[in-house]
Amino acid sequence: xxxxxxxxxNIEVSRLGLGAMAFGSRRWRDWxxxxxxxxxxxxxxxxxxxxFFDTSDYYSGGESEAVxxxxxxxxxxxxxxxxxxxxxxxMGPSITERGYSRKHVMHAVHASLKRLGTDYxxxxxxxxxxxxxxxEEMVIAFDDLVRAGRILHxxxxxxxxxxLAKCLSIARETGRRPFVSAQNHYNLVHREDERExxxxxxxxxxxxxxxxxxxxxxxxxxxxEGGGPTLRARTDEFTHRWHGRRSDFRxxxxxxxxxxxxxxxxxxxxxxxxxxxxxxxxxxxGATRVEHVEEAIEALPVTLTAAEIRSLEAAYEPKPxxxxxx
Numbered sequence: 078x079x080x081x082x083x084x085x086x087n088i089e090v091s092r093l094g095l096g097a098m099a100f101g102s103r104r105w106r107d108w109x110x111x112x113x114x115x116x117x118x119x120x121x122x123x124x125x126x127x128x129f130f131d132t133s134d135y136y137s138g139g140e141s142e143a144v145x146x147x148x149x150x151x152x153x154x155x156x157x158x159x160x161x162x163x164x165x166x167x168m169g170p171s172i173t174e175r176g177y178s179r180k181h182v183m184h185a186v187h188a189s190l191k192r193l194g195t196d197y198x199x200x201x202x203x204x205x206x207x208x209x210x211x212x213e214e215m216v217i218a219f220d221d222l223v224r225a226g227r228i229l230h231x232x233x234x235x236x237x238x239x240x241l242a243k244c245l246s247i248a249r250e251t252g253r254r255p256f257v258s259a260q261n262h263y264n265l266v267h268r269e270d271e272r273e274x275x276x277x278x279x280x281x282x283x284x285x286x287x288x289x290x291x292x293x294x295x296x297x298x299x300x301x302e303g304g305g306p307t308l309r310a311r312t313d314e315f316t317h318r319w320h321g322r323r324s325d326f327r328x329x330x331x332x333x334x335x336x337x338x339x340x341x342x343x344x345x346x347x348x349x350x351x352x353x354x355x356x357x358x359x360x361x362x363g364a365t366r367v368e369h370v371e372e373a374i375e376a377l378p379v380t381l382t383a384a385e386i387r388s389l390e391a392a393y394e395p396k397p398x399x400x401x402x403x
Contacts, residue, residue: 078126079377081358083159084257084284086230088199090159092352093373094129094286094361095122097145101137109137110365112144119148121367125374129159131260131286131361133204134189135166146193155195162189163234163260165204176207177215186227201228202260206236213247220253232258234288238273245281256283260361263287263354265296265332265347265389266325269396279356287351290360295320296332296347324394331392335385342372349379350389 079092099108100115110118122130130149132141142162149158164185167175175181186201201222203215219231233241233256241259248255259278261270264287278285291297329343336343351360364370381389 078374080128083200083230083286083358085282086257086284088159088230090129090359091127092359092377093127094131094161094359095119095127095370096288096361096363097130097132097141098136099363099365100132100144100148101141105137105140108365112147115144116148117367118364118370119145120152121370122364123149123152123158125370127370127374128157129161129359129361131161131163131200131288133163133166134168134185134192135163135204139168139188139192142189142192143194146195150194159199160193160195161200161202161232161260162193162198163202163204164189165207165234177203177210177218179214179218182215182218182222186222190227197226198228200230200232200258202232202234202258203236204234206234206240208237208240212240212243213251216244216247216253216256217251219256220248223254230254230257232256232260232284232286234260235262236274238270238277241274241283242277245283255281258284258286258358260286260288262289263351263357263360264290264292265328265350265393266292266320266322267396268390268393275354275356284358285356286359286361287357288361290351290362291344291347292320292325293363295325296329296343298329298333298336298343322394324392327392328389331389335381335389339379341376341379344369344372345376345379346381346389348373348376349381350386352376353381353386 080089081092083090099110101109103109130145132145164182173180222228245255261274263270332343332346336346362373
């Protein structure tokens with residue numbers, strides 16, 4: 078396993094992080110692994126040197142955090158793993174049980190700590206973005222959690238670059254700790270952050286820990302219009318919403334051709350591309366089988382040729398810019 082520093086922090090994380098959205102309760106999504114099914118996957122990740130695990134309070138209504146915490150801490154000491162989780166998605170019926178008010182952030186972190194079975198979170202991140210957020214209140218709330226010892230570092234997920242820039246500026250002006258990482262949506266069929274967010278993070282030393290490097294399985298081979306070979310491929314509404322343009326299928330076919338020529342899996346080609354992008358520290362991948370973890374680890378030494386990279390990138394069609402102020 079390779080290890081890297083998380084941005085400008087001194088914390089060392091494995092070059093790949095294991096995402097825990099697929100672990101929790103099948104009551105949330107049909108393709109979720111229950112605890113007895115998730116444990117072998119998590120155990121194999123630990124065996125192969127992965128020390129970086131990412132989840133969210135929202136996944137399986139909090140059960141993902143509980144499953145991950147029990148599986149990890151039954152195997153290793155708390156000091157041996159880096160646990161990341163997220164806040165912001167709705168966690169109840171009322172308007173105060175979501176977003177980034179100081180009230181909700183303070184309540185949510187206590188609930189996450191209890192579910193994870195730990196007294197601190199290594200990396201606490203914003204989740205789904207609310208464009209109407211009072212950024213100063215949010216920055217100060219996250220910093221207060223660091224000062225209180227409940228979290229060690231704070232990060233963001235999928236935030237417009239201009240708002241992250243404002244958050245970094247607020248932290249400087251108020252003497253607060255800045256966000257140290259950005260968990261962004263980045264893969265061969267979603268490269269929009271190359272315009273602004275990635276250059277900003279590289280300039281400011283903010284760690285890039287992209288989620289969905291395999292495009293929620295879209296780049297793993299066998300994908301056809303309207304679905305694919307797995308239950309998730311057929312039922313995951315986000316995959317259908319984000320991936321499926323003609324140009325996306327062109328990219329996927331090129332991934333498959335390169336994989337065939339190199340004796341690799343399509344997933345390994347797609348992951349190798351993300352791993353070698355400038356500024357990327359530790360992509361976060363999902364796994365529902367032990368073999369998925371092993372396959373991802375085997376992608377670490379893969380080097381794509383300049384010609385292969387050009388072929389993969391040339392097939393991409395940028396998406397229209399959405400409004401950023403609404």
